[in-house]
Amino acid sequence: MARACAGIPRSVPRNRGRCGFQIQPVRSEGRSTSWWQERPPRAAPKNMIKHQDSHLDHDLSEVQIRHLLDHFADRTTFFLETFELPNELGTLPCGLWGPTMGDPPIPESAVLYAPRGTRSWPSRLVDRPARSTRLITVIAGPHEEPCPICLANQEHLEPCPGKLRHPCVLYTAFGGPPAPQEPGDPGCKDPMTSAAFWSVHALAR
Numbered sequence: 001m002a003r004a005c006a007g008i009p010r011s012v013p014r015n016r017g018r019c020g021f022q023i024q025p026v027r028s029e030g031r032s033t034s035w036w037q038e039r040p041p042r043a044a045p046k047n048m049i050k051h052q053d054s055h056l057d058h059d060l061s062e063v064q065i066r067h068l069l070d071h072f073a074d075r076t077t078f079f080l081e082t083f084e085l086p087n088e089l090g091t092l093p094c095g096l097w098g099p100t101m102g103d104p105p106i107p108e109s110a111v112l113y114a115p116r117g118t119r120s121w122p123s124r125l126v127d128r129p130a131r132s133t134r135l136i137t138v139i140a141g142p143h144e145e146p147c148p149i150c151l152a153n154q155e156h157l158e159p160c161p162g163k164l165r166h167p168c169v170l171y172t173a174f175g176g177p178p179a180p181q182e183p184g185d186p187g188c189k190d191p192m193t194s195a196a197f198w199s200v201h202a203l204a205r
Helices: 062-071 148-152 191-198
Strands: 026-028 031-033 079-084 092-094 111-115 122-126 131-133 135-145 164-175 202-204
Touching (some): 062 164, 092 135, 092 164
Parallel strands (some): 122 202
Antiparallel strands (some): 026 031, 079 135, 092 131, 111 122, 135 164
């Protein structure tokens, strides 16, 4: 005597579920397959994000920023890359002047020093305009920040359960080639290289 399928009453036909609806295999390209074999692949997770600590005060448009996040979506480690934006995304202003841009060295007599934006240190500035370019430099990498639960609740249990870790955050992006950190930047990792570069380069005011 034929045995009933496990979990399905004998009164329900083999090709019907417990609710009585008829079960039909999904056909794809002329072959019979099960529904779970036809699920579309999941989209790859986007790792690189824009963060509140991202320095994006270099006149990038939201469309350009979105292109960067999509273009480098799979990154999970530190990187610095320079590439050209597609024509349809327009250009960016590049404020760098000096030998790297094909200019003569910028003499000390032509510059002044002043902080830019929210930076606490002075930059070497020259009274010249920014120039348009499709070349863009992107710097990004892992980022940690304090536990948001602790920040919101001073009575949070100690010790803190951990920090919020992001695989890849867009640190900054700007028009033009890469340049060393400025000598006055507290995070400058190579003061000698920085001082040598910025002794002959300057940024447009």
